[in-house]
Amino acid sequence: MEQFLGSYNTVYQGGVGEIVMKKSRFISTVSPAETEEEALAFIESLRKKYWDATHNCYAYIIGTNNPIMRCSDDGEPSKTAGKPMLDVLIAKELTNLVVVVTRYFGGTLLGTGGLVKAYQSATIEGLNNSVIIKKEPGVHMQIKTDYNLIGKLQYFIAQENLSIISSEYTDIVTLELMIPLNMVTGFQKKLSDLSNGTISGSKIKEAYFAIIDGKVHLF
Structure with a gap:
């Protein structure tokens, strides 16, 4: 049984956060996910909800023993979106959750550093509005x-x-x-x-x- 693998931090109730950087909107949506199938279904639901967005980037971690970790830049420059988002989840020692950050482009390029900061900040904002439990x-x-x-x-x-x-x-x-x-x-x-x-x-x-x-x- 999984309970013998120790305690872990996760999301009990997901939240939504938003930041604006140089007129680009970054909307972060967080959800619990016990399986990879749940995570993928959630990502797909957000793609449908925000069908007109420029990007729907994501990161998720599933499991406590050799966890599954996946992320996607969804068309943003390599390692400027999904990986920075995943890094936040790892740093906060969270598992069994998925985060999607939706971007509506505001007309001004942010550069590599700006994108990393924006996607990480949006992820943190979404987590701040979620209920995190141990x-x-x-x-x-x-x-x-x-x-x-x-x-x-x-x-x-x-x-x-x-x-x-x-x-x-x-x-x-x-x-x-x-x-x-x-x-x-x-x-x-x-x-x-x-x-x-x-x-x-x-x-x-x-x-x-x-x-x-x-x-x-x-x-």
Whole structure:
């Protein structure tokens, strides 16, 4: 399963950014993409949307283990558009996303350096308007306890900055948490220590998770 390959940064929600340089418009559109097919379909949709544009350049990175990296200058001088865009994604350590920068020519040539700056700046602007998250591998775990131990348990959870997915208070307390993969063994030991061996977490599933607006999201 991919979650054993570690955490990674990606786009949760794509955004759009625009810059103008010497009357040329550069519109950057960012989208999540889990597969190369998704990335290519997104690029094609932007080509149709901006059918009258001078260029629709793109860059994408897919995967965390030997990732697929592709880019295109779409008619701009070699290595002045797609590669600079890709360099931004690499520098920000992002994956599973695609960026298309659409150019409407303004009548003034920018030169090689100007084009590189424009395409990189547009890419950054699009990313600034996107929601970027860190996906971490973890274990979705359920814990059941009586009311005598809930105070200790809540204190421990807060100290370790662990993410509670849900809580239910009936005759017992049932908590569901997301535990980072590298903390699971230590977490189980601490549960046992706190409860003299009466509490242990039961695994529901392994999954990627991220904290978005203070809430846990599973993937």
